[in-house]
Amino acid sequence: MLSIVVEHIFLLVIVTLISVLQNAFFATKVEREGKEHNNKTAFERVSCANRNCMDSYPTFLAVMWCAGLCLNQAPAAFAGIIYLVARQKYFVGYMGQTSQSTPGYLFGKRVLSFLILMCIVGIFNYLLLRYFGSDYKDTMEMITNAASALLLIP
Amino acid sequence: MLSIVVEHIFLLVIVTLISVLQNAFFATKVEREGKEHNNKTAFERVSCANRNCMDSYPTFLAVMWCAGLCLNQAPAAFAGIIYLVARQKYFVGYMGQTSQSTPGYLFGKRVLSFLILMCIVGIFNYLLLRYFGSDYKDTMEMITNAASALLLIP
């Protein structure tokens, strides 16, 4: 049974692994800054950036997995990758001393909205299939696949 | 295969989505307070409330999904809704300047205990089914469905 399951989630697992490695990278940065002891502001900046990233991490994971399970894993995993890139840019921008980047508290709102929309479409589609017998799943998957390309637009 | 899976988790997905929207609401509150800069205490209160909520969020998600997968999704999703209402009341109470509400560090203990109990019953039931061949699943589901109504009592 498990290989059937793995077939439908392996892209999600890969994105999760990449996000875990990114978390480890962030944590290493924080630990290195904490050991130096001579730059209080830098440590606080890194620590704050890390905390903001970690605060939204469970939300991201939950939404990505729900979207992947309800509709289709390919666009969900793609949106996950986009989110990770946005997070990396946010963290690096937060660390920089120059005020070239003034990141807010939130980031990746567009990606998360897209994933939430995927979940809603997936559940709606399931309910349609159950109560009316009409299956738009193939159409929906095609549309979300196309829509996920729109996320690349900055 | 996926539509079979969606059938058993769609209520959990809906509750997860609502919790994500609530997280977004909390984060927006924190960001708005952070931008005003003139009220340090209010920002700290909101930030602290948000952090307490976020600290227990992965725990809540893990327990709710385990309970939903092991036993039945309907009471698990219902308990999840109750937990979200408790969290909303906690957050709003924490934000208020008046000391009408003095929330502690923990909240929603009763709901989480109920969900943990559901997990244990589900696993116990599976082990009984495996080693003794006796299936009390239907009885268990009926009892948990009834017990979840008790959560409404304040």
Next chain:
Amino acid sequence: MLSIVVEHIFLLVIVTLISVLQNAFFATKVEREGKEHNNKTAFERVSCANRNCMDSYPTFLAVMWCAGLCLNQAPAAFAGIIYLVARQKYFVGYMGQTSQSTPGYLFGKRVLSFLILMCIVGIFNYLLLRYFGSDYKDTMEMITNAASALLLIP
């Protein structure tokens, strides 16, 4: 269908429940220290230890579940138990006033690396099975089962 699922995840659910109980234990410790009001340093130590534990909790859960779903639940659950023991030691060590233990920001790196490796092996194995038709799953499971015993070496 669900009892088939429960068969493959019940060990993971048990470990998740234990981790939730441990979280509750940590939170109770923090709340009790916070109520005493007379020992600021102790409260900060406990709060910091709790926050470090909570920061890495979603990462741990995600990796453990992925490893358990992709390859085999038994070694994943065993590694999870080892991680929980490491976390307990970390938390208790952080709380102690004596400097006998100077825990860093990170802990349980070895266990998490092992779980990540399990995920990668599982996905690799699935891809091999899909594109080449060769199934090394049994061999892989045997090796990971044996390797998980190595985690016990301090």
